[in-house]
Structures are given as structure tokens and as C-alpha cells.
Amino acid sequence: MWPFILWLEALMNTLDYTCVFGVDYQDARTKFLDSADRVAGRITTYRHPDETGPSGEELAIDVARLGSADAPRQLVIISGTHGLEGLSGSASQVAWLHTIAADALPPDTSVLLVHALNPWGFAHGSRTTENNVDLNRNFVDHSERYPENTGFSEFAPHMLPQDWTPQAFDQLNRAIADYCEAHGADAQFDALTRGQYDHPQAINFGGSKREWSNLTLEAIAREHLGAAQKIGFIDWHTGIGEWGESFFLCFNSDGSPEQDQAVKWWGEARILGQRPLGLQRPNYQGLVFSGLSAFLGERPMVGAVVEFGTRGRExxxxxxxxxxxxxRARGDSPKIRMLREDMHDAFVPVSSSWRERTSAQAVTITDEALKGLSNW
Ligand SMILES: [Zn+2]
Incomplete structure (x- = not known):
């Protein structure tokens, strides 16, 4: 009897995922704005000046403020840094908004939800921006020499086959295997993933200038976080970790008081010594985390990229x-449509159980951050 009752209880507490996940950018945006409005969130919209969505719809970063802008402790929660992962990040924000009352924030604490930091990628179903820039590698000093990544040039020539066939991966797979054999799996993962600034038609390209989203995040920090003295940070992502489970990448330096705080909020097991895909964490360059920290100057920020796992090394x-x-894709053939569906499902699985599990965890992780921030 007990297992049945527990199962029933779990079912009754499950959020209706169809109310928190959008089917596309526009739907997600509407759900976010409606949910924020229901708890008296105040919205500021930053419209993209040049780009539109696939149906000509407006693209924007929407910011919702809950609580007082003068609060000394502020939690910043971002979705859609990697465009299409925003379907999950947006749902994480909306799920949390569904669980709170308008006046339920701890004293002296306020929340700033940043929806669709990369709205072009969100609307067009891509991780990257309108310039194929990985926004989470774009926050470097573009007036300086870019961080070197010579290893990536081993992979770049094989990145973009003419046609998408099983054979087309062979060359890249061989280059990756060769690199692994010569330098080890950790070094290979680092070279492929840390960010690169030389190959604009390849993955993890950090760009050649600050993206509109980068400039806009600075404006958001200037216009909304002026009174904040202690800042909490969550940037929702997908793709790393076990299927449907959260995986933390905390970028506070090892041994720092901020890292100690992150441990208090979310626990040692999730914060210390994390190995994405079982490998050493790459030396990521140009992260949003670093960018926002720089915009805040001397004020301390504690937080993490929080991933939800999907297909692992696949x-x-x-x-x-x-x-x-x-x-390379041209037109709208059945093959292209099939590939686009696969792409979406790889980053934000259609599965109801994945969506229920991740939105429930998002609520808990957000509440833990809020509690931690108010005790900091
Ligand atoms: Zn991501």
C-alpha cells in the first residue's frame, strides 16, 4: 500500500508540464510573461534591433523583476544563453513562478528573471546566435588577443560535411580519436569545447565582437542590479549530465568564499570536483558567468550553470x-525536418517524464539558491 500512496502523492505534486514548457519561442515567451504577471512581476523588454523569428515575430530579452529593485540580495536567473536550450530554461523559470506567491520572497531579497538571453537561437532552434556565436564563449575582451586553442584546428576542417550522412562523421570522429590517442581524452574534450575564435563556421565559436545579447546583459546589470550587494546566479542549460538529472558547473574559484557559499546552498557533491561527461572540466573561455561578474565589479556573485542531462556523449x-x-541545410525537405526534430529532442527531450523531472528539480534548485542567498 505504501508505495502506491507515495506514487499517488508524487503524481498529485507533479507540475503539469504542458503549462510550463512552450512549444516554441513565442509560446514560451507568452507563458513566461503571463506567469510573471500573475505574481506581480514587473517586465522590462529589450527588443532585438535587427532580427526576427522564423514567422517574422519580434525577438526580445524579457526581464521580470520580483520584489524590490533596492534589495541588497538579488538572484539572477537566466534562460536561453544557448538559444534552443531555452525551451527548458524558460520552463524552469515558469515552473518556479507557478509555485510562489507574489509576496513570498525572503526579506531583503529580490529576483531578476532574464528570459531568452539569446532569442534568435531560441526562436530559430539553434544553440548559437544570429552570427553563429556561442554566447557562452563570447564574454572575452575582444580588444585583446583571443585565447589560443590550437588543438581545435585539428577538428575544424571536418566539422561541416556537404551532406548529412552516417559516413560524413567518419572524418571528424577519426580526428577526435587521433587527438585522444596523442593527448588523452581530457585534452581532446578541452580543445573541442573550451571555445575557439578562429573558425566562424564551427562549434563553440566565441565570435569576433560582443554580441547584441552580451551588450544587452551589461545594460540589464546596469539598469536592474545597481542596488545589489550580493548576487546569486543560475544559468539554465541542457546537454550535460545523466538523462533528466541536474548537473552543476560552478565557476566560483576553488577555495573562494563564494565557492563555499555555493556548497552551502547546493551541497558539496554538486559543486566540488564536477567532471562533465566523466572528463576533466574544460577551461571554458568567455562565459556569461565571467561577463556578469565583470559587470558587477567588486560585488560578489555566487552561482552556477545548471544543466539537465539528455544524451550524454551522443x-x-x-x-x-x-x-x-x-x-548546409537547404529548403524544407522531410529529411531536413527530421533532422531539426532530432536536434530539438537532443537538447530538450519531448518526453513528459524528462520535462516533469527537470521542472521539479528546477523549482527545488531555485528555492535552495533563494534560501542560501538570504542566509549569506
Ligand atoms: Zn548550454
Whole structure:
């Protein structure tokens, strides 16, 4: 009897995922704005000046403020840094909005939800921006020499096959295997993933200038976080970790007081010594985390990229598919449609159980951050 009752209880507490997930950018945006409005969130919209969605719809970063803009403690929660992962990030924000009352925030604490940081990628179903820039590698100093990544040039020539066939991966797979054999799996993962600034038609390209989303995040920090003295940070992502489970990438430096805070909020097991895909964490360059930290100056920020796992190491193929669809796909054949569906499902699985599990975890992780922030 007990297991049945527990199962029933779990079912009754499950959020209706169809109310928190959007089917596309426009639907997600509407759900976000409606949910924020229901708890008296105040919206500021930053319209994209040049780009529109696939149906000509407006693209924007929407910011919702809950609580007082003068609060000394503020939690910033971002979705859609990697465009299409925003379907999950948006649902994480909306799920949390569904669970709170308008006046339920801890004292002196306020929340700033940033919806669709990369709205072009969100609307067009790509990880990257309108310039094929990985926004999470774009926050470097573009007036300086770019961080070097010579290893990536071993992979770049094989990144973009003419046609998308099983044989087309062979060359890239061989280059990756050769690199692994020569330098080890950790070094290979680092070279492929840390970010590169030389190959604009390949994955993890950090760009050649600050993207509109990068400039807009600075404006958001200036206009909304002026009073914040202590800042919490969550940037929702997908693709790393076990299927449907959260995986944390905390970028506070090892041994820092901010890292200690992150451990208090979310636990040692999730914060310390994380190994994405079982490998050493790459030396990521140009992260949103670093960008926002710089915009805040001396004020301390504690937080993490929080991923929800999907296909594990199989994701490499989806990353390559993103580039192929952008630069090689022509027209709207059944094959192209099938590949686009696969791409979406790789980053935000259609599965109801994945969506229920991840939105429930998102609520808990957000509440833990809020509690931690108010005790900091
Ligand atoms: Zn991501």
C-alpha cells in the first residue's frame, strides 16, 4: 500500500508540464510573461534591433523583476544563453513562478528573471546566435588577443560535411580519436569545447565582437542590479549530465568564499570536483558567468550553470548538426525536418517524464539558491 500512496502523492505534486514548457519561442515567451504577471512581476523588454523569428515575430530579452529593485540580495536567473536550450530554461523559470506567491520572497531579497538571453537561437532552434556565436564563449575582451586553442584546428576542417550522412562523421570522429590517442581524452574534450575564435563556421565559436545579447546583459546589470550587494546566479542549460538529472558547473574559484557559499546552498557533491561527461572540466573561455561578474565589479556573485542531462556523449553529434543545419541545410525537405526534430529532442527531450523531472528539480534548485542567498 505504501508505495502506491507515495506514487499517488508524487503524481498529485507533479507540475503539469504542458503549462510550463512552450512549444516554441513565442509560446514560451507568452507563458513566461503571463506567469510573471500573475505574481506581480514587473517586465522590462529589450527588443532585438535587427532580427526576427522564423514567422517574422519580434525577438526580445524579457526581464521580470520580483520584489524590490533596492534589495541588497538579488538572484539572477537566466534562460536561453544557448538559444534552443531555452525551451527548458524558460520552463524552469515558469515552473518556479507557478509555485510562489507574489509576496513570498525572503526579506531583503529580490529576483531578476532574464528570459531568452539569446532569442534568435531560441526562436530559430539553434544553440548559437544570429552570427553563429556561442554566447557562452563570447564574454572575452575582444580588444585583446583571443585565447589560443590550437588543438581545435585539428577538428575544424571536418566539422561541416556537404551532406548529412552516417559516413560524413567518419572524418571528424577519426580526428577526435587521433587527438585522444596523442593527448588523452581530457585534452581532446578541452580543445573541442573550451571555445575557439578562429573558425566562424564551427562549434563553440566565441565570435569576433560582443554580441547584441552580451551588450544587452551589461545594460540589464546596469539598469536592474545597481542596488545589489550580493548576487546569486543560475544559468539554465541542457546537454550535460545523466538523462533528466541536474548537473552543476560552478565557476566560483576553488577555495573562494563564494565557492563555499555555493556548497552551502547546493551541497558539496554538486559543486566540488564536477567532471562533465566523466572528463576533466574544460577551461571554458568567455562565459556569461565571467561577463556578469565583470559587470558587477567588486560585488560578489555566487552561482552556477545548471544543466539537465539528455544524451550524454551522443550530444557531440547534435552540436555538429546545429552547425550543419545553419550552413548546409537547404529548403524544407522531410529529411531536413527530421533532422531539426532530432536536434530539438537532443537538447530538450519531448518526453513528459524528462520535462516533469527537470521542472521539479528546477523549482527545488531555485528555492535552495533563494534560501542560501538570504542566509549569506
Ligand atoms: Zn548550454
Amino acid at each position: 550530444m557531440r553529434r547534435a552540436l555538429q548538426l546545429d552547425i550543419w543545419l545553419k550552413f
